[in-house]
Amino acid sequence: MITDAITPEAYRNEDFDKKILEEMGELGLLGATIQGYECAGVSSVASGLITRAVERVDSGYRSGYSVQSSLVMGGIDEFGTEEMKEKFLPGLAKGKLVGCFGLTEPNHGSDPGSLETVAKPHPSKKGYFSLSGSKTWITNSPIADVLLVWAKLQSTGKIRGFLIERKDCPPGTLETPHLTNKNGLRASITGMIQMDEVPVPEAHMFPEVEGLRGPFSCLNSARYGIAWGTMGALEDCIARSREYALERRQFKNNPIAKYQLVQKKLSDATTDAAYGILAATQVGRLKDEGKAAPEMISMIKRQNCDRALINSRQ
Template structure:
């Protein structure tokens, strides 16, 4: 029986040659360039910025957008890229997700031609970095309650407020910021160096340590009207961006789950307990089988959602189901692998504890597990249960 432990049902068997090449190229980059230093970078809380331009050269940034220097790849290729990046570390995938599916997508979908031509080609090359400012200190799961406000002043806008837990913020050259206005929530481009704008780093994280996270502060920031995303008309536009990134997470976390299962298989075959391999015990085989089964189901779910997205028929509740389900799968796989490895599982010499810590954040960000379940519940019943 010729099956892959991490794709037991062959969900990816029928990807085409170009998709296979993309997957192999990203896997080689992650294995040869990124992984050798990830333990040290995680321990130091360091994001390796030196790989940003290389990711741009490989066409990984904004890869499923068309025009403006973007690769214009299909949704499966995008998903496979996210999967391979997160196999390396959730922080690496988070950088690419924010750059591509939040910042670049917002400009691509809602920006003017001038904005697209000015920012997207350089962002695709990794020459400039973007971030996405939606979450506020008091408004996470309820972004509609945001207090950040932009007031019209002649031909300019004056922006006041704050955002927090913003990936890429301290290194971003441009921030996509969502703010209340007298005519509803709109999106704005805030460039680094704007007077009254600061983006300090958040320290002492115990998760996503190889990712850079910060806050955004706006103190009477004067923004020219040309920096407003002219096609934004409400919070739904920000949520459209989030759904792009959540789709990438659905694939991405499977890379972390796959890495954990591979580590568990390798460890249990080599580890001798009571004069025989740990893998020979029934309890261990049960845990391995459950992990493989859940990953196989997650793979099928991801590929079906990619099909729906390609057909432009995907619904937000379907993305919520996929994000909630696959993050839970990945987190359970990381926890199970840590359990199987025993005391060794907490060592940085192994990968499962790092994945586990990272996935605790992925479980919460871009919609918490509970919120996504309630989105599915609302779709099923027609009754919102958020309040």
């Protein structure tokens, strides 16, 4: 199961990465807030609790889970046609298909409005677009079956979302090389998306959404999950620190947990975790009521990440 120990070899094993997502799918964790299409249809708070538990095991797992659930499945559910939903969501929900989200580019990491990937009418296939460009730092890309890529229409200059199926790409048009030697998130496979005249059916372009509203809406849902996930990571740090403090003996053979300096650090961390969970719970309830502003999600993500990092370093 997903709580099994991870070996260094597993970090570089594509079959292992796919197996993890498939096990999450068997547990009903993927795309959990989506109604129908073999998804669980739970609340935002329930989905947050899942994210918290997954990241308590490993932040890399949470990264892969968030990309599959919030960025890819969430994007298809919110902006896709009914045909897209029926075709892709059940397989993604069960982990039989792996998805990735291609927005960030080598030259425009923090400036997605300037992305250079272009979509134009295919020169030889009627009813198809041709996509060319590069994306980088893309979680799941080396193992993805479905690639949600954002590109500018050559005709309008507007950013649109496209669903690429790897199995339908002719040889030489799509490459997804690994990015290796990462210092963190090693349990999450990361790569690039390199496109050279990739053919994409016109029916695989999101029909309504254009500009940055589409990708930013997907990212907003992922940020909400991160606000929960960082609290899971912090709680794991607290549990491990407490166990060590009870076992480690110094100063006349006393456990160091006896001393107030150690107790204060654990108390501060526990308080921050409690406040962070309460904030994420409230925003999740507002989200389900349609009352959550993007700024709320940005604030709880920033605050929870900050407190988790500060406490984990002490």
